[in-house]
Amino acid sequence: MGNGAKAQQKRERNAEKGAAKGSKSQSKVNEAAKSIICSTCRQSFFITTRAPALEEHAQNKHSKTMADCFPGVKA
Numbered sequence: 001m002g003n004g005a006k007a008q009q010k011r012e013r014n015a016e017k018g019a020a021k022g023s024k025s026q027s028k029v030n031e032a033a034k035s036i037i038c039s040t041c042r043q044s045f046f047i048t049t050r051a052p053a054l055e056e057h058a059q060n061k062h063s064k065t066m067a068d069c070f071p072g073v074k075a
C-alpha cells in the first residue's frame with residue numbers, strides 16, 4: 001500500500017508539472033490569438049474583436065479610420 005501511495009503521489013506531482021506547463025503554453029496561445037495590431041500604437045487586439053470596436057479605437061485614440069490603423073482588417 002505504501003509503495004502504491006508513493007507512486008500515486010509521484011503521478012500527481014508530474015500531473016501538476018504538466019498543468020503548469022500547460023497553462024504557460026495556454027497563455028502563449030492567448031498571446032497568439034491577439035493578432036490584430038494597431039499600426040499606429042501597436043496595441044494588440046483579439047482576433048475576435050469586432051470591426052466597430054477597432055473603428056472606435058482608431059477614431060477615439062488617433063482620429064483615424066479603421067483602415068489606417070488596421071489595414072489588414074475588413075470592415
Ligand SMILES: [Zn+2]
Nearest residue numbers: 038040041061
Ligand atoms: Zn491604436
